[in-house]
Amino acid sequence: MVVAITVLAYVFIPYGYNNQFLLFNMMMYMALAQGLNIIYGYTGYLPFGYVGFFGAGAYGSALVIIYLHWSPFPAVLLGGLAAVLVGMLLIPLFRLSGAYFSIANLAAAEALYYIIANPHLASVTQGPYGISLPQVYDPNAAYWTMLAILVFALILSGLMRRSRFGLALGAIRENPVSAEMAGVNVVRSRAIAWLLSAFIAGVSGAAFGWYISVFYPETVFSLSITVFAIVFVLFGGSGTLLGPLVGTLVLYGAYNYIGISTPQYFQLTYGLLIILLVLFLPSGLTSLLRKRGIDVP
Amino acid sequence: MLRKLVLRVVLAAVATAVSLGAWASPSVIKIGTLYASSGYFSQASTRQYDGLKFWVRQINAKGGVYVKAFGKRIPVKLIAYNDQSSTMLAASLYNRLITQDRVHTLVADYGSVLTSVAVPLAQEHRIVLFDETGTSGKFFRPENRNRYIVLTGLPTSSQWPKVLAKFMHSKGIRRVAILYAANDWSGSQAKTLNQTLKQDGVDVVYFHSVPDSTTSYSTILHSIAEYKPEAVAEFGYSDNDIAFVQDYANSGLYFPMVFIPNPALHFEVVRKAVGNKALRYIYSYVAPPIIRYNREVTYGPTLNEFKAAYAKAGGKNVDLSTVAGFNTGLIIQKALATAPKFTQESIRDAIDKFSGKIFTLDGLFKVNRYGAQVGEFLPVGQVLPTKTGVALKAVFPSESAVAKAVYPAPRNK
Incomplete structure (x- = not known):
């Protein structure tokens, strides 16, 4: 139901609303929020450096388009795999927990950014000079690809929530030691969730790079991407399918509305919204429904 | 017959209306x-x-x-x-x-x-x-x-340092150090300067980048000094330039020529941040309104x-x-x-x-067929002492110059 409504919305809204990039961004953040939900909402690990996967995907995809002349669709998939590769390298970070994990993850994303932006690697990554993909520029195709990615993320997140695997992740989130004692393979389950989450961010980054076709390292490794995704998940309610969608819809919608209508009060209004959320709805908007006994998907 | 005539008139009227509509002037x-x-x-x-x-x-x-x-x-x-x-x-x-x-x-x-x-x-x-x-x-x-x-x-941006390279060549500078922040704008200037100087037979003794976020240049400055350059060009955003000049002023090091790009863009911002003394005799580009x-x-x-x-x-x-x-x-x-x-x-x-x-x-x-600006150029300027403080003045090429370059910069400025 949730997936169907989402698909219908993004298929038909462009016929009445022209700002395709805003819709693209909305889809992208919804997919990222779902990806983050898989690792944070289901296992409790909050990766501040989630944008690292996004950037790895954007660059992985762009580089095979530039050097190997791949067409964009397989390049987007490869972007996802590039993020998975980075995710595999970062699996040892799970030896840390809580804030230590989050900060180490952020440092890893920054390190990746500096490697990509390093002028001495310009012959490989184009360094700080950025990427230009005029040969494959096709915003419409990128739009539909992003919709497919969002659908994939939603289905994956929905399946995980109801599956044995999802329950195992929930057990890890509550208490990893107890979960291990109950027969859950904590290391493997957590790694799978982590890599799936990385894959979603990677393909999202690849589709984003394809859509805008000209970007710099600072664009796709911008910390604000992680911050937005985290805030959208928290605002909507983590650990649910609906929460990240609602969070993105409300907050990203507000972000764009306030940014245009009253830009001078933008930071103030947005900050107040988040403070109110933390004070009165720490479990997100969907907790309002749960309190009334409504099952939130 | 009459019907045909009416039809033609109507069609002509519609065509005119459509044509006028296409050419109707907007209100704003x-x-x-x-x-x-x-x-x-x-x-x-x-x-x-x-x-x-x-x-x-x-x-x-x-x-x-x-x-x-x-x-x-x-x-x-x-x-x-x-x-x-x-x-x-x-x-x-x-x-x-x-x-x-x-x-x-x-x-x-x-x-x-x-x-x-x-x-x-x-x-x-x-x-x-x-x-x-x-x-x-x-x-x-x-x-x-x-x-x-x-x-x-x-x-x-890749065109900017071409006059700078000519200036260095005209002063007989043989050893140049280039330091730049890792971004497109700074990197493309550094790259052009490096290539142009090498074509002129100048020895680029140091060519390195630093992250955009660099705010401490003390160690880097001492590394550069080991190569004994006659000129040091640092390319970065305002924050990079400010930190570089502040650290240079406090380092006790001396280079006959130091170049940074941002005084040309935001002279007052840089001047207020580093002070008149530190900025004296530093080179930069010159652009309007300074020129x-x-x-x-x-x-x-x-x-x-x-x-x-x-x-x-x-x-x-x-x-x-x-x-x-x-x-x-x-x-x-x-x-x-x-x-x-x-x-x-x-x-x-x-x-x-x-x-x-x-x-x-x-x-x-003047733009080329791809829209790139090729008419403007950026002369070289130097921050020179004035009665009231300091001012960035064009010193090269001669047709743009309003002051004479002080090269090498005084040791005790």
């Missing part, structure tokens, strides 16, 4: 732009926006901009959104300007990063993008096949007239960004005044026709 010329009131680019972006706003106010005071296609003046409406220095938000807002506000002309925000997302959008929607200060060379590559971009305010184009100007106000009018209107702190914003308005004005049709293609063709033929307060306006 909508110019869409973005600015950043916060974030990394806010200072330069708001000044650039102020310059453009000032042009809009001035032209509207005359009854609007003259549009040749309609043979009359039409008021200008500036539609501007705040992108907060975010490329993500900027892309969405450019899209909004094109698809929802349906602006007639699109003007980019400050710098290459915030311009980058507008380039493919403008090309896709076939609307001319007036790129004020997005100087990245990759926007103007032939393989882009992009006719819908025009760089108005500055030459492409004053007055006698040469053939279109629009001279720089002195602009500064006077801007100050009278309550404007403060004219810098290169302000001039670039105003200059973009002038180029739009000239394009609309000469384009025979009110279409994007006609406007772009008109720009090609007057390219190289007008000299504004920002310099010679």
Whole structure:
């Protein structure tokens, strides 16, 4: 139901609303929020450096388009795999927990950014000079690809929530030691969730790079991407399918509305919204429904 | 017979109406732009926006901009959104300007990063993008096949240090150290300087980059000193330049020539941050308003007239960004005044026709077929002591020079 409504919305809204990039961004953040939900909402690990996967995907995809002349669709998939590769390298970070994990993850994303932006690697990554993909520029195709990615993320997140695997992740989130004692393979389950989450961010980054076709390292490794995704998940309610969608819809919608209508009060209004959320709805908007006994998907 | 005649008259009337509709003049010329009131680019972006706003106010005071296609003046409406220095938000807002506000002309925000997302959008929607200060060379590559971009305010960044290289050569400098921040703007300047110096037979003894976020240069300066360069060129954003000069002043090291780019763009910002003493004898580029184009100007106000009018209107702190914003308005004005049709293609063709033929307060306006600015150039300047403090003065080439370069810089300044 949730997936169907989402698909219908993004298929038909462009016929009445022209700002395709805003819709693209909305889809992208919804997919990222779902990806983050898989690792944070289901296992409790909050990766501040989630944008690292996004950037790895954007660059992985762009580089095979530039050097190997791949067409964009397989390049987007490869972007996802590039993020998975980075995710595999970062699996040892799970030896840390809580804030230590989050900060180490952020440092890893920054390190990746500096490697990509390093002028001495310009012959490989184009360094700080950025990427230009005029040969494959096709915003419409990128739009539909992003919709497919969002659908994939939603289905994956929905399946995980109801599956044995999802329950195992929930057990890890509550208490990893107890979960291990109950027969859950904590290391493997957590790694799978982590890599799936990385894959979603990677393909999202690849589709984003394809859509805008000209970007710099600072664009796709911008910390604000992680911050937005985290805030959208928290605002909507983590650990649910609906929460990240609602969070993105409300907050990203507000972000764009306030940014245009009253830009001078933008930071103030947005900050107040988040403070109110933390004070009165720490479990997100969907907790309002749960309190009334409504099952939130 | 009568029926046929009536039908012909009706068809002719419909055709005329359709034709007139296509050529009906708009009630306002909508110019869409973005600015950043916060974030990394806010200072330069708001000044650039102020310059453009000032042009809009001035032209509207005359009854609007003259549009040749309609043979009359039409008021200008500036539609501007705040992108907060975010490329993500900027892309969405450019899209909004094109698809929802349906602006007639699109003007980019400050710098290459915030311009980058507008380039493919403008090309896709076939609307001319007036790129004020997005100087990245990759926007103007032939393989882009992009006719819908025009760089108005500055030459492409890779062209900037060419005069600097000539200056170093003229001074007989044989050993040069180049340090640059890892971003497109700084990197492309460093790369050009390195290549040009090597072609001139100059030994580039040090060529390294640092992350954008670098704020401590003490160790790096000592590493550079080991190579005994006669000149050190540091390329970075304002924060990099400020930290570099502060650390150089406190290091006790001496180099006969030190070059940084940002005094040319925001002289007062750099001066206030590092102080007069530290900035003395440092080299930089020179651009308007520091270099004053007055006698040469053939279109629009001279720089002195602009500064006077801007100050009278309550404007403060004219810098290169302000001039670039105003200059973009002038180029739009000239394009609309000469384009025979009110279409994007006609406007772009008109720009090609007057390219190289007008000299504004920002310099010679000349673009190549890919829209890159090739008419303007940046002379070399040096911060020299004055009775009241310091001033950046053009010292090279001779036709632009207003002062003599002090080289080597005094050891005890």
